[in-house]
Amino acid sequence: MSNIAKSAVKLSVFSVIMITVTSVDSIRNIPGAALFGSHAISFFLLAGLCFFVPTALVCAEMSTTYPQQGGVYLWGKETLGPNFGFTTVWYQYAENIVYYPPLISFIVATGTYPFFPELAQNNLFMLVMINVIFWALTLINIFGLRLSSIITNVFGTLGLIFPILLIIGLGGYWAYTNPGESQISLSHVSDWLPDFSQSGMGASFTAVVLSLTGLEITTAYASEVDNPQKAYPRALLISTVMILVSLTACSLAISAVVSSDRSSLSEGVILAFQTFFDDLNMPYMLPVIALAIVFGSLASLNNWIIAPTKSLHVAAKDRFMPITLSKENKNQAPVPLLLLQGAIVSVLSLVFILVPNVNQGMWLLNILMTQLYMVMYVCIFISFLVSRRKHHDIERPFRVPGGKFGMILVAALGLISCIVTIFVSFDVPSGMSTETGALGLILGFIAFSLPALGAIAYRNRSKQNYCELTEATVN
Template identity: 85%
Template sequence: MGDIAKSAAKLSVFSIIMITITSVDSIRNLPGAALFGSHAISFFLLAGLCFFVPTALVCAEMSTTYPKQGGVYLWGKETLGHNFGFVTVWYQYAENIVYYPPLISFIVATGTYPFFPHLAENNIFMLVMINVIFWALTLVNIFGLRLSSMITNVFGMIGLIFPILLIIALGGYWTYTNPEASHISLRHVSDWLPDFSQSGIGASFTAVVLSLTGIEITTAYANEVKNPQKAYPKALLVSTVMILVSLTACSLSIAAVVSHNNSSLSEGIILAFKTFFEDMNLPFLLPVIALAIVFGSLASLNNWIIAPTKSLHVAAKDKFMPIRLSKENRNKAPVPLLLLQGAIVSLLSLVFVLVPNVNQGMWLLNILMTQLYMVMYICIFISFLASRRKHHHIERPFRVPGGKYGMIIASTLGLISCFVTIFVSFDVPSSINKSTAAIALISGFIIFSLPAIAAIVYRNKQLKQA
């Protein structure tokens, strides 16, 4: 997603729309959503209205009410105290840590499939490449040689916007010219409505919700637009429609050419492009689009490697961890935290050795990531309600529309969506043993929650000794 420098001048509505779209829109999770087939339309609409819009509105109000550096940590700290703030930011940090192995495995599978298809499903190869790529980019960040914003923007455009538009266009063309070969149908009303009888529906729904996360980062710019109370909802409405339409169209394109049985989180995108290009007698374009997606994903990964450590750096100043862990080098890189992050990612990557195939490893990490992310959003909604009650006299450049009823509707829909997503996420795809998955997910959640408890205990001890 990357850091986007704020302009001294007020941003236009169009700028806010583009910031939101480029930060949230992603094709990586779409193979999971594509398992819904034509029913993805209703599930994206459901997740958009019940989760994405309430989250965007609440985060916009919180970011403009508490504009100082600190993000979700500051929101929790200002409303319910230091400990609650740390719990909020910790789950954001933990979610990011779990995010890296699936993202890199997607990059590796996409980059290798056109040249060495068998390696895309090789567990050992995936394990090695995850560590090589992540540690290489970690060193790049430590030595301050990050990609320039210009290169990052170009890579983002090549690896995100271009593939999304291309796969939508190819999907429309392929469905029009090969209607009998399509794996989905949109002829009947039932094709558009939710189908709750599908196997593994919960895991697929987590992929839909996961595709709509990250808005808490972009809402920091709500205060940078002229007349935010009117302009931001307008920008949000437009970007929400564009995000939902683009993600839904991409999912339908993938579902049309990749059957449910052959779908793969790591290879789903590239398999769809392969089918399109072979049908058009343009197979030589497959490596080109694969490399474009790889470059875009690497740019995103490079930008995010240092992002979660910045939030912990703010929390470290409040004595939640030994201050030496947050020391920075001359390039302003928190080296100890980056090295710790790399060690955790290396441990997480071992999941690809413990599961039968790469696809199962990606599913488990994706689901765990979503569960951790939902806890962070639950904390945000709780902070929002506490803020309205405790700090009702604070000036709020942007407020959730609808007054008291708008506040209740947004927070209720958001909280219910988060809890439902966590609950249904245990309905894993049929290829994964449900009891084994449940044990792995619960264990993973507990393991990632323990450091938050330890940090709070550490801080309390430090305060008593002071």
């Protein structure tokens, strides 16, 4: 009966498009991409074709082939075993944890700049606020006092989608009325082509790629449309165009009015809005849009606080961790995992007192987050190739188009783009020591990889103890 009911309700192509766009589109990573100036056009196009589209196609096939609960953990487990599955989901979990401090830094800087600009770049203030905000939201989730879905949707629309549309509109109007004051030029062919000579190009490219991640969550809806083999690629094509156009336009709007030496990950967006509103003699609108972005980002953060821990629950059933860590309270909140997550975020926030300024701390965490994320995507592409070979007879409601050639092309583009992103990400922004930045990134990557090795060793030891106990009982 439930299967019939489920199959009777199908999503329209428009619904899938909106789910994809609202899940991926975000204004937070745009200031990093804006450092490319006019060259952002070609870099977004390059990242879109080589990373975003292959990722969407592969994740759509994997999510419809293995529709059971478990996500990327299940994909890895079904193809290369539980250990590989846990490795995949761990890097997804680790990436989410590293994501929190930069996001909260963006929220704090955006909210304080219109009122107390000096606090937006105060390291100690940022450290305190990251911990206050994250632990407050953690406690809210533990005690079950979450924002209602209606409030979250409203905040998400006003604080995420509306600012993107507004900055594009204001940027276009400003460019039309101030043609000679732009910080960038689009009058020559070279302005549109990639420029690989820029200092810190690798870090900026990671910001471009990072702004196109997260699609593995939304592809679960591929099977919820009629005729997914035809409808989903159409939805994907339209979503890709909308996302690339909106992100590129936002990037150009910021880079046109905020010079690269003034821009920062935390303040780039609000500095652009300040220029636009000053030009319109509407400075009083700056606090309004700042608070809208803050509310929208807080709604997004609140939704993600508990999300990564859910993916570990499935892995916990395969004995990758002590079962006590995954226990839930009466509100179905995994309290031990949430507390552990909060402790890790608090440790990560200390980076803001180890670097000269807030912007450098955000850059390091952003790059580390991207590196961890790329490892997860590498695991997904490997699972995809193994799945095609190992489970070639299984039903696949959606297949990557192009037969064997399409499979190889999509996987190759995805794997190469992930590896290249990891490699170039060590080209840290100017003003940051390359050696110090690279050392910090390597140590951070090792630190977040060790728990995965520990969990696998724990599971192997548990299996061995179980086998020994069973053998002793039989004898």
